[in-house]
Amino acid sequence: MELTRRDAVAALAAIGVGGGVVYGATELREGRGPGESGETPTSADDTGALLETTVALAEIIYPPEVTETESFVRTFVSGRIEDDDARREAMVDAADALDADARSEHGASFRELEPEEGDALLETLGMSQVDPNPEGDERQRIRYYLVNELLYGLMRSPKGGQLVGIENPPGYPGGLDAYQQGPE
Amino acid sequence: MSAADRTPSERVDVCVVGAGPAGGIVAHSLADRGHDVVVLEAGPRVPLAERLERMERHQRPAHDWTDVWGMDGERDAYSSTGDVDYPLNRTRIKGVGGTTLHWIGYTPRFHPKDFEMGTRYGLGTDWPIAYDDLRPYYAEAESELGVAGAEDNPFAPPREEPFPMEAFPPSHSDSILGAACEELDIEVHSVPQARNSEAYDGRSACVGYGTCHPVCPSGAKYDGSVHIRKAESEGARVVDRAPVQRLEHDSEGERVEAAVYATPDGTEHRQEARQFVVACGAIETPRLLLLSQSEQYPDGLANSSGAVGRYLMDHLLYLVTGRLMEPTEQHQVGFSTSVTHQFYDHEEATPGSFFVGFLNYAGPSPVEAALDDGGWGDDLTAAVERSYGGHIGTEALVEQLPNPNSRVTLDPDETDDHGNPVPQIHWTVGDHGRTTAEKAIEVQRDILDEAGARVDYATPADDPLSGSHPMGTTRMGDDPAESVVDRRLRTHDLENLSIASSGVFPTGGAMNPTLTIVALSLKAAEHIHDDL
Numbered sequence: 129m130e131l132t133r134r135d136a137v138a139a140l141a142a143i144g145v146g147g148g149v150v151y152g153a154t155e156l157r158e159g160r161g162p163g164e165s166g167e168t169p170t171s172a173d174d175t176g177a178l179l180e181t182t183v184a185l186a187e188i189i190y191p192p193e194v195t196e197t198e199s200f201v202r203t204f205v206s207g208r209i210e211d212d213d214a215r216r217e218a219m220v221d222a223a224d225a226l227d228a229d230a231r232s233e234h235g236a237s238f239r240e241l242e243p244e245e246g247d248a249l250l251e252t253l254g255m256s257q258v259d260p261n262p263e264g265d266e267r268q269r270i271r272y273y274l275v276n277e278l279l280y281g282l283m284r285s286p287k288g289g290q291l292v293g294i295e296n297p298p299g300y301p302g303g304l305d306a307y308q309q310g311p312e
Numbered sequence: 313m314s315a316a317d318r319t320p321s322e323r324v325d326v327c328v329v330g331a332g333p334a335g336g337i338v339a340h341s342l343a344d345r346g347h348d349v350v351v352l353e354a355g356p357r358v359p360l361a362e363r364l365e366r367m368e369r370h371q372r373p374a375h376d377w378t379d380v381w382g383m384d385g386e387r388d389a390y391s392s393t394g395d396v397d398y399p400l401n402r403t404r405i406k407g408v409g410g411t412t413l414h415w416i417g418y419t420p421r422f423h424p425k426d427f428e429m430g431t432r433y434g435l436g437t438d439w440p441i442a443y444d445d446l447r448p449y450y451a452e453a454e455s456e457l458g459v460a461g462a463e464d465n466p467f468a469p470p471r472e473e474p475f476p477m478e479a480f481p482p483s484h485s486d487s488i489l490g491a492a493c494e495e496l497d498i499e500v501h502s503v504p505q506a507r508n509s510e511a512y513d514g515r516s517a518c519v520g521y522g523t524c525h526p527v528c529p530s531g532a533k534y535d536g537s538v539h540i541r542k543a544e545s546e547g548a549r550v551v552d553r554a555p556v557q558r559l560e561h562d563s564e565g566e567r568v569e570a571a572v573y574a575t576p577d578g579t580e581h582r583q584e585a586r587q588f589v590v591a592c593g594a595i596e597t598p599r600l601l602l603l604s605q606s607e608q609y610p611d612g613l614a615n616s617s618g619a620v621g622r623y624l625m626d627h628l629l630y631l632v633t634g635r636l637m638e639p640t641e642q643h644q645v646g647f648s649t650s651v652t653h654q655f656y657d658h659e660e661a662t663p664g665s666f667f668v669g670f671l672n673y674a675g676p677s678p679v680e681a682a683l684d685d686g687g688w689g690d691d692l693t694a695a696v697e698r699s700y701g702g703h704i705g706t707e708a709l710v711e712q713l714p715n716p717n718s719r720v721t722l723d724p725d726e727t728d729d730h731g732n733p734v735p736q737i738h739w740t741v742g743d744h745g746r747t748t749a750e751k752a753i754e755v756q757r758d759i760l761d762e763a764g765a766r767v768d769y770a771t772p773a774d775d776p777l778s779g780s781h782p783m784g785t786t787r788m789g790d791d792p793a794e795s796v797v798d799r800r801l802r803t804h805d806l807e808n809l810s811i812a813s814s815g816v817f818p819t820g821g822a823m824n825p826t827l828t829i830v831a832l833s834l835k836a837a838e839h840i841h842d843d844l
Contacts, residue, residue, distance in 0.1 A: 142521075144364035144529070189688035247689065256686035260374045272374055276683050280372060283682040283696070292696045296644040298677045299371050301519035301530065307644035307672060310484045 136203035332410020335591035336539030341837035355406030409537035414526035426821035461504030524646035627779030633705030634765030675703025712745035
């Protein structure tokens with residue numbers, strides 16, 4: 129299942145990035161939205177590093193059925209931080225923390241690790257057991273601002289829903305047909 | 313006047329305390345008739361654009377239910393001392409729109425028997441008004457809220473015209489449980505609800521976010537802010553973040569003179585008015601009256617009957633859920649589409665009234681499951697599928713009877729952010745409720761069994777969940793010795809003080825209360841208009 133930039137636009141529109149509900153209804157149909165031009169926010173080097181880190185992380189945490197995640201992740205994360213400095217800073221901080229852990233364990237930043245090494249690092253950090261908490265300790269913030277952020281973007285999009293057989297996942301304004309229909 | 317100006321207006325015609333659905337309806341109704349209205353609301357204004365952020369707070373596991381609408385502060389403190397814990401801050405919202413900001417949106421009318429419990433069954437008491445008295449207000453309320461519904465309910469009370477909008481069609485899982493009900497000779501029908509099945513009153517049709525309870529980001533679900541906006545467009549003034557501390561009366565004790573409210577900077581102000589309407593729900597309304605004690609009214613304002621705070625009822629909520637070995641397509645919409653009122657009207661006194669609704673959101677949502685599980689990669693899909701698939705469920709709302717010892721009082725030990733005693737809630741269930749619950753749970757189990765589901769949860773009959781419908785604490789009646797307000801919704805004790813709230817319900821039935829609250833609010837506004 130290929131993830132596209134359009135899927136990211138859909139995920140963003142549903143949570144109001146780019147102008148809220150009105151944006152969602154119009155732009156979603158037309159497939160336009162933040163990041164559509166392919167430009168990466170370049171206001172700071174750390175934002176670019178954040179995008180690289182999240183792309184690398186998505187490759188590990190997204191289900192293997194999902195392919196071509198990079199443009200989805202770049203578009204989604206760019207949209208999320210575009211007008212939200214607090215979220216951008218929190219995500220950059222979490223990415224920095226993950227990098228520090230990566231350097232300590234493997235001598236390189238997280239985005240430079242092989243997927244197997246990144247996966248092992250997440251295991252080492254106990255990421256499956258950590259409670260996500262935006263105001264918690266370092267590992268809790270990594271779980272909240274990076275791992276769950278990416279999973280949230282995926283699972284409330286129609287493509288993410290399809291992974292588990294749901295056409296209109298909660299949080300996505302997919303209309304009123306899906307709930308009436310039986311499984312395909 | 314800017315929104316941030318929280319100083320009082322010069323003496324107005326009407327001061328409404330509370331900007332929920334009752335306060336909004338009263339304010340709009342009176343402003344529309346040309347009266348000068350001020351609304352004082354304890355909570356903040358909540359722009360529609362913020363709702364997506366609140367939805368995210370609801371969906372992501374780091375946040376609690378009360379975080380969604382900010383209902384966990386010192387402002388909202390309370391204590392619970394009854395047989396069953398009363399989770400007050402999970403049941404209510406303070407803000408412009410009130411608790412309807414997070415309600416599910418169901419709007420059935422009460423049945424005629426709900427008004428006649430004393431006469432019919434020797435239980436509780438009769439209302440001083442009958443279904444027929446309220447019937448025109450019900451029709452008006454359905455129009456004001458925008459109710460989608462169908463006339464397919466053979467158990468519903470008589471009505472005079474079609475619903476404003478067509479009902480939402482049944483869900484896939486309704487078809488599973490509906491087939492089971494057919495085998496059991498249980499008749500199933502649609503659910504009237506204040507949710508747009510088409511564009512209505514300037515608001516969009518439902519677009520299926522699926523998070524109605526607690527957040528509708530599209531505004532397709534009605535909430536009280538709709539009529540607050542309408543009231544403002546008719547000239548009413550709404551002051552947010554202005555919790556009323558007490559009501560002050562004149563030297564004769566016959567009229568309320570002012571509502572004393574606090575503002576975020578710590579200042580207290582007095583809003584004077586010719587008429588006052590308290591519309592703060594069935595917990596804060598009696599609390600405000602009790603906080604307004606004076607030398608003349610040492611037991612609290614409008615409390616010569618001693619009934620203020622007593623007779624607290626809720627609808628007892630019972631969930632029975634299970635799993636099927638097939639997909640049930642849950643969580644693609646956030647509201648129910650099928651229900652049965654077959655067990656509502658009854659011959660014998662006990663078991664009493666209940667209804668059973670089919671859930672379209674049984675079990676964890678796939679988003680919750682993915683973010684909660686902690687797994688990733690290969691493990692993620694399997695974990696979510698395991699968690700999401702095959703859930704099915706029913707809910708029942710069950711009637712309980714009024715009991716003077718089930719009550720709201722002022723906590724002698726704890727105060728809020730303004731130094732006022734917090735509400736102490738002593739909620740009791742009672743034998744009638746428990747016996748009725750046993751019958752409801754039996755029906756719910758029968759339906760799931762017939763559908764082939766393996767039941768995995770049933771709320772215990774003696775430990776119900778709150779239906780989030782507090783009622784009864786400022787009851788309506790003709791006898792001033794036994795009730796707080798009369799049939800005009802005006803307090804017996806003070807001639808310019810009315811109450812618009814489920815607090816006035818003498819008995820609570822088992823139907824979701826908001827449509828009845830709105831119908832009574834329209835009635836109250838009519839009487840206040842006559843008085844002005």
